[in-house]
Amino acid sequence: MAFVVGQSQIQRTMKQVEQLEVLRSAPHYFGLVPPQKILGTENQVVRGEKVTFTIKTYIPDIVIAEANIELENIFDDTNLDFKDELIAACREILQEHKIRKETDEEYSVWCVGNYEGSPDAFLAFSDKIAGFLKSEKLHLDEKEIEKTLEASIKYAQNDLTIVDWDGAFVFEPESQFGPMIELFQLANLQLLRYRILDIELDQRMKRVNQMLKERESKSLSFKSYEVKQAVKELIAMRSASVLEFESTERDIKLIGDWYSARLFDLIAKKFHFDEWRHRIQLKLDAIEDIYSMVAENFNVSLRSRLENIQMIGWLILMIGWFILIIFEFAQFLR
Numbered sequence: 001m002a003f004v005v006g007q008s009q010i011q012r013t014m015k016q017v018e019q020l021e022v023l024r025s026a027p028h029y030f031g032l033v034p035p036q037k038i039l040g041t042e043n044q045v046v047r048g049e050k051v052t053f054t055i056k057t058y059i060p061d062i063v064i065a066e067a068n069i070e071l072e073n074i075f076d077d078t079n080l081d082f083k084d085e086l087i088a089a090c091r092e093i094l095q096e097h098k099i100r101k102e103t104d105e106e107y108s109v110w111c112v113g114n115y116e117g118s119p120d121a122f123l124a125f126s127d128k129i130a131g132f133l134k135s136e137k138l139h140l141d142e143k144e145i146e147k148t149l150e151a152s153i154k155y156a157q158n159d160l161t162i163v164d165w166d167g168a169f170v171f172e173p174e175s176q177f178g179p180m181i182e183l184f185q186l187a188n189l190q191l192l193r194y195r196i197l198d199i200e201l202d203q204r205m206k207r208v209n210q211m212l213k214e215r216e217s218k219s220l221s222f223k224s225y226e227v228k229q230a231v232k233e234l235i236a237m238r239s240a241s242v243l244e245f246e247s248t249e250r251d252i253k254l255i256g257d258w259y260s261a262r263l264f265d266l267i268a269k270k271f272h273f274d275e276w277r278h279r280i281q282l283k284l285d286a287i288e289d290i291y292s293m294v295a296e297n298f299n300v301s302l303r304s305r306l307e308n309i310q311m312i313g314w315l316i317l318m319i320g321w322f323i324l325i326i327f328e329f330a331q332f333l334r
Contacts, residue, residue: 001181002083002108003066004090005188006099007196011060036182039063042093046085053093062189063097065090074110075128080137083108103196105188108132108167113175119160122171123149133164153266155259163266183260187267194276201283208290 039055049069056064067086071079087106094104110132112122123129130140130148140148152162160171161180170180268274 001066001068001111002086002090002106003064003185003188004087004094004104004106005062005064005185005192006094006097006101006104007192008057008061008063009098009100012057013060036064036185039097044089046089047082049082051086051089053090055093055097058189062192063094063099064185065093066185074112075125075132077137080132080135083132083135100196103192103199105192105195107184107188108135109177109181109184110167110169111175111177111181112169112171113173113177115171115173116158118158119171129162129169133162133167133169135166151266151270153259153263161263163263163270165270168267179260180263183264184267187264187271190273191271191276194273194280198276198280198283201280201287205283205286205290 036056036058039057041052041054044051044053046067046069051067051069054066054068056066058064067090069086073079087108090106091099091101091104095101110129112119126145126149127140130145131137133148134140148164149162151164152160154160158173160169162169168184170177172180
């Protein structure tokens with residue numbers, strides 16, 4: 001199966017989707033994370049095969065298009081191209097929900113079930129597995145294949161999950177793939193949040209920096225309304241960013257099931273969540289510096305204005321005294 005996760009420009013509330021079918025009972029490791037809701041299903045023919053697409057949502061604005069199909073031979077060389085066509089079809093479906101094209105996340109989960117014994121027998125196709133995980137048609141080096149297969153986790157003797165950046169292989173004899181697929185979708189949701197937040201921070205910082213440079217190049221002082229607007233934007237941006245950042249962290253920490261937590265930790269390492277969090281934190285700190293810079297420039301500008309007003313006041317007072325002295329002297333000469 002393959003899916004694409006995107007952020008919609010349409011905001012939904014629980015009230016708007018309360019009549020929609022729940023995908024399944026929320027697993028206990030999701031805690032307070034909103035359960036997935038089904039927005040609809042549709043069938044399409046891709047490469048002559050009937051494919052079922054399920055459109056789901058996380059409230060308020062995350063939409064997932066998921067394509068499911070059973071393959072006769074999961075290790076067929078043509079399956080990578082088939083997967084790409086499924087991803088493209090998912091993106092077309094998401095456009096009906098006004099998804100931001102530049103920030104969606106795609107992922108594929110290759111599920112193998114209904115077998116007996118150990119999944120190690122499937123490792124005879126390790127080159128195929130590694131290639132599919134990386135969406136790579138080239139023959140990979142043995143060391144690269146070995147390194148790829150290292151990112152795996154087992155719970156029982158007859159199951160195995162291998163995780164990579166672009167996809168995962170799940171071997172489950174009872175074909176109970178649902179909980180793990182939801183974990184992969186949740187991880188892609190978190191990655192999407194990080195990317196969107198990172199982009200928005202970049203855009204806001206550039207805009208405020210540009211304003212500072214323009215004022216400096218023109219050797220002009222800040223006008224009060226400009227400062228108020230800039231500070232207002234900075235405060236609103238940082239507050240929203242911190243709330244989003246903490247919400248993302250909270251969702252991750254709510255995964256309490258032992259196996260699910262281990263699997264999610266493996267996914268998080270592959271998705272480089274720690275690096276994303278560090279990068280975003282640095283940008284939030286940079287916003288503090290920009291805020292201080294704006295405030296300092298405003299204080300200097302305000303102080304200069306007050307000093308100028310004071311000097312003008314003294315000048316007017318001196319002129320008044322001078323005129324009064326001249327008037328009195330003229331009266332004296334009379």
